[in-house]
Amino acid sequence: MNPIIQTRNLNLFYGTFQALHDISIDIESKMITSIIGPSGCGKSTLLRVFNRMNDLLEDVKVEGGVFIDAKNIYEPGVDLVELRKKVGMVFQRPNPFPLSVAENVLFSVKIHRTAAFKEYGDILEQSLRAVDLWDILKDKLKTSALNLTLEQQQRLCIARLLPVKPDILLMDEPCSALDPIATAHIEELMDQLKVNYTIVIVTHNMQQAARVSDRSAYLYLGDLIEYDSTEKMFTIPKDRRTEEYLAGKFG
Amino acid sequence: MQKNFNGKLVKEWVIERCIYLSGIASIIFVGLIFIFLAKEGFSLFKTVSVSDFLLGQKWYPISTPAQFGILPLIVGSLYVTLGATIIAVPIGIASAVYIAEVAPVKTREILKSGIEVLAAIPSVVLGFIGMMTLVPWVKNTFHLPTGLTAFSGALMLAFMAMPTIVSIAEDALNAVPKRYKEAALALGATRWQAIWRVIFPAASSGILAAVMLGIGRVIGETMAVMMITGNAARIPNSLFEPVRTLTATVAAEMGETVRGSDHYFALFAIGIVLFIITFFINLIADLAVHRKLK
Numbered sequence: 006m007n008p009i010i011q012t013r014n015l016n017l018f019y020g021t022f023q024a025l026h027d028i029s030i031d032i033e034s035k036m037i038t039s040i041i042g043p044s045g046c047g048k049s050t051l052l053r054v055f056n057r058m059n060d061l062l063e064d065v066k067v068e069g070g071v072f073i074d075a076k077n078i079y080e081p082g083v084d085l086v087e088l089r090k091k092v093g094m095v096f097q098r099p100n101p102f103p104l105s106v107a108e109n110v111l112f113s114v115k116i117h118r119t120a121a122f123k124e125y126g127d128i129l130e131q132s133l134r135a136v137d138l139w140d141i142l143k144d145k146l147k148t149s150a151l152n153l154t155l156e157q158q159q160r161l162c163i164a165r166l167l168p169v170k171p172d173i174l175l176m177d178e179p180c181s182a183l184d185p186i187a188t189a190h191i192e193e194l195m196d197q198l199k200v201n202y203t204i205v206i207v208t209h210n211m212q213q214a215a216r217v218s219d220r221s222a223y224l225y226l227g228d229l230i231e232y233d234s235t236e237k238m239f240t241i242p243k244d245r246r247t248e249e250y251l252a253g254k255f256g
Numbered sequence: 257m258q259k260n261f262n263g264k265l266v267k268e269w270v271i272e273r274c275i276y277l278s279g280i281a282s283i284i285f286v287g288l289i290f291i292f293l294a295k296e297g298f299s300l301f302k303t304v305s306v307s308d309f310l311l312g313q314k315w316y317p318i319s320t321p322a323q324f325g326i327l328p329l330i331v332g333s334l335y336v337t338l339g340a341t342i343i344a345v346p347i348g349i350a351s352a353v354y355i356a357e358v359a360p361v362k363t364r365e366i367l368k369s370g371i372e373v374l375a376a377i378p379s380v381v382l383g384f385i386g387m388m389t390l391v392p393w394v395k396n397t398f399h400l401p402t403g404l405t406a407f408s409g410a411l412m413l414a415f416m417a418m419p420t421i422v423s424i425a426e427d428a429l430n431a432v433p434k435r436y437k438e439a440a441l442a443l444g445a446t447r448w449q450a451i452w453r454v455i456f457p458a459a460s461s462g463i464l465a466a467v468m469l470g471i472g473r474v475i476g477e478t479m480a481v482m483m484i485t486g487n488a489a490r491i492p493n494s495l496f497e498p499v500r501t502l503t504a505t506v507a508a509e510m511g512e513t514v515r516g517s518d519h520y521f522a523l524f525a526i527g528i529v530l531f532i533i534t535f536f537i538n539l540i541a542d543l544a545v546h547r548k549l550k
Contacts, residue, residue: 058442061438065316089441089444090444092444096435100439102436102439102458104454112453113443116445116446116449116453118441135266151330162439165443169444193494204368
């Protein structure tokens with residue numbers, strides 16, 4: 006076992022409300038881990054701990070340890086820019102910038118100055134190829150990303166993460182704005198990407214978790230109830246609450 | 257029952273007509289104003305040629321023979337407007353960015369109401385304050401014979417344009433969906449990079465509209481300019497000389513003209529020039545806003 010993300014006794018508070026209770030979890034490298042649970046259980050909150058996007062909200066307090074590659078990312082003096090280069094994020098609603106396709110893909114390269122101008126063409130092609138957009142978009146690199154279909158936009162959002170060579174891709178319900186066919190395409194893409202990346206996906210769609218993920222974590226009201234290989238959890242859940250949720254008794 | 261129904265229909269009809277009339281009234285009034293302006297203004301060109309009017313360098317409306325060249329006035333307006341724009345646009349946009357993206361919530365509320373108050377100060381009051389404080393300051397700082405200069409006017413007008421620019425640009429920045437900023441930060445952008453590379457371009461058409469409306473405010477402003485630019489109708493060599501603007505000329509001389517005289521017509525012709533300038537500025541602002549909606 007080779008955990009890339011580890012949390013130890015993680016507690017998170019929004020003001021006085023405690024959203025996460027004492028969570029200790031090891032997320033394995035080069036696998037897809039899904040976080041499932043009913044709405045408001047803290048799935049997205051937990052995901053946003055891993056790239057410290059919760060920092061944007063006021064009045065958030067994090068206790069306990071969160072380690073990525075054995076380094077505590079909540080220690081004072083952690084470089085958020087480096088952290089977010091390493092841990093990319095895909096959002097629920099596709100959010101390409103209102104710029105051209107090329108500028109979207111090259112955004113991170115430009116702000117981090119990680120490549121020379123003459124490498125831009127290769128980066129563009131590699132990133133778009135990785136999400137199967139190159140053949141469709143190679144002649145439309147200058148068009149606005151907002152003209153793409155929702156599925157293409159979400160693919161572009163994934164492609165946009167790749168030029169800075171992240172290790173981890175966080176996906177916050179990446180398919181909830183997409184139709185079933187587009188969802189199937191994105192799931193296929195995730196399967197290809199897990200060869201090179203560790204993927205953590207939040208989903209409220211249990212079937213999706215069952216289809217794509219290697220391991221699953223079930224959160225309920227901010228508690229980590231069960232964490233196991235997806236196959237085990239979906240066939241013989243250990244906890245009665247997991248079983249009831251998977252059986253659709255509440256959602 | 258039948259009668260009641262008819263009554264309702266009549267009421268609907270009356271209300272609809274009233275709304276229609278109020279709507280059409282504004283168009284009719286604008287039309288009438290323009291017709292009057294054109295009728296009076298174009299009468300000048302029976303005696304003075306258009307090129308003598310627009311390009312003539314001498315504005316001596318009451319000498320004999322009278323000369324109606326408004327080039328000095330156009331240059332005066334241009335100096336004051338350009339000066340005010342150069343000062344107000346960067347500061348206005350910067351403070352809009354600060355208010356919309358950087359300031360903590362409390363500071364933001366205070367600043368926004370402060371800007372509204374600034375917009376509410378009557379221009380004559382600002383002009384008076386400018387005359388008492390700004391004019392002597394300009395005179396002493398730059399060692400000029402008089403502080404009543406184009407520069408003073410530009411500075412003062414920058415103050416007046418700023419509230420327009422700040423509040424409209426701030427609205428444009430706020431209208432940019434938060435998810436763009438989130439995406440940029442999640443990619444490791446700093447706050448400044450997110451603002452400069454994503455939010456700012458996304459709001460650019462609204463910001464352009466803000467700038468154009470600010471400029472429109474400056475060109476149309478009369479009172480404060482008349483009080484502090486010195487009102488010398490000659491082509492200035494620099495920003496630090498007295499100038500007279502188109503608006504100030506109309507305001508200052510309208511009371512002394514004889515109705516139906518060439519001087520009187522000339523002032524209306526200046527009105528046409530101003531009308532055309534502001535029309536184009538508003539048109540550009542409008543186009544910018546509509547480009548954004550697409």
